Amino acid sequence: MLPESPVPARHKKAGLIFGAVTSCGFGVFSLLTGPPTRLPAILALAFVVIADVGIVIYAWPATDGFLVRARRQHGRPVRNGGPGGRGLSARGLDGEAGHVPGVAAGRLALRAAAWLMPRAAGRRWRAEAESVLFEMPAGWRGRAVRSYLRSAPRLAMMLWTRRLMRRFGRRA
Amino acid sequence: MAMRLTVQVLLVLQALLRDPGRELYGLELSEETGLLPGTAYPILLRLEHEGWVTSRWEDVDPREQKRPARRYYRLTADGAVQASAAVANARRPRGAALRTLAGEGGAA
Numbered sequence: 677m678l679p680e681s682p683v684p685a686r687h688k689k690a691g692l693i694f695g696a697v698t699s700c701g702f703g704v705f706s707l708l709t710g711p712p713t714r715l716p717a718i719l720a721l722a723f724v725v726i727a728d729v730g731i732v733i734y735a736w737p738a739t740d741g742f743l744v745r746a747r748r749q750h751g752r753p754v755r756n757g758g759p760g761g762r763g764l765s766a767r768g769l770d771g772e773a774g775h776v777p778g779v780a781a782g783r784l785a786l787r788a789a790a791w792l793m794p795r796a797a798g799r800r801w802r803a804e805a806e807s808v809l810f811e812m813p814a815g816w817r818g819r820a821v822r823s824y825l826r827s828a829p830r831l832a833m834m835l836w837t838r839r840l841m842r843r844f845g846r847r848a
Numbered sequence: 849m850a851m852r853l854t855v856q857v858l859l860v861l862q863a864l865l866r867d868p869g870r871e872l873y874g875l876e877l878s879e880e881t882g883l884l885p886g887t888a889y890p891i892l893l894r895l896e897h898e899g900w901v902t903s904r905w906e907d908v909d910p911r912e913q914k915r916p917a918r919r920y921y922r923l924t925a926d927g928a929v930q931a932s933a934a935v936a937n938a939r940r941p942r943g944a945a946l947r948t949l950a951g952e953g954g955a956a
Contacts, residue, residue: 800919801889803916803919804874804889804919805885805886807874807915807916807917807918808873808875809885811875811915811918812875819884820878820886821886822886823884824886824889826886827886827887827889831890831893834890834893
């Protein structure tokens with residue numbers, strides 16, 4: 677949870693995303709212009725990219741989802757709330773949950789976090805999260821989304837470790 | 849791999865043990881344990897991998913029900929035995945510590 681401060685949430689979020697993108701760009705630039713591909717450099721870059729994805733995922737629900745609102749203000753359709761999307765929106769259930777600040781953005785973050793996991797496990801995690809969030813009282817959804825996102829990196833690690841162990845265990 | 853029995857894991861086990869035959873879904877479990885659903889999910893997944901818990905998607909049409917299908921969890925027969933033992937074990941040291949403290953208090 678980001679600490680309370682007088683800095684508006686959207687500025688915090690913009691700062692975090694700017695930092696993540698800058699460091700990611702710097703990492704790629706260093707790798708391309710530096711000595712030919714060395715394993716430590718690749719590992720460092722992988723770490724930076726993973727950390728940055730984590731920052732963006734964390735920053736997104738921690739704030740008020742201003743990017744979603746900004747898109748709506750400019751008259752463009754909001755993808756995860758409009759018809760023809762996937763998940764709840766595709767089943768025509770999205771509107772039933774009602775709009776809660778941060779939760780629409782949280783859904784995008786859930787989708788992004790699910791990519792960190794093995795495909796089937798990520799789908800199941802996201803489907804279950806959406807199912808629980810749908811039935812949850814509106815006031816609790818923001819906290820629940822954050823709890824899902826906080827546990828996602830560790831869960832992804834656990835699932836990948838288990839999967840790799842199973843694969844290499846079989847071969848050994 | 850042995851299950852690491854944290855307080856959160858014990859809370860989930862206790863909730864499932866209240867009625868071992870009953871199926872609980874994520875929100876019910878959250879309400880019964882006081883854990884956020886994001887915290888309960890990895891625990892349930894670990895319990896499922898260990899064979900203590902089994903889960904299934906609810907067989908409903910989301911359009912008819914006007915809500916997404918729920919994922920239901922319940923203890924397996926083996927899981928219920930192991931969970932009861934684990935919860936009982938977790939309670940025992942605390943009781944012993946209290947008796948020790950009471951004994952010390954009485955002796956003083």
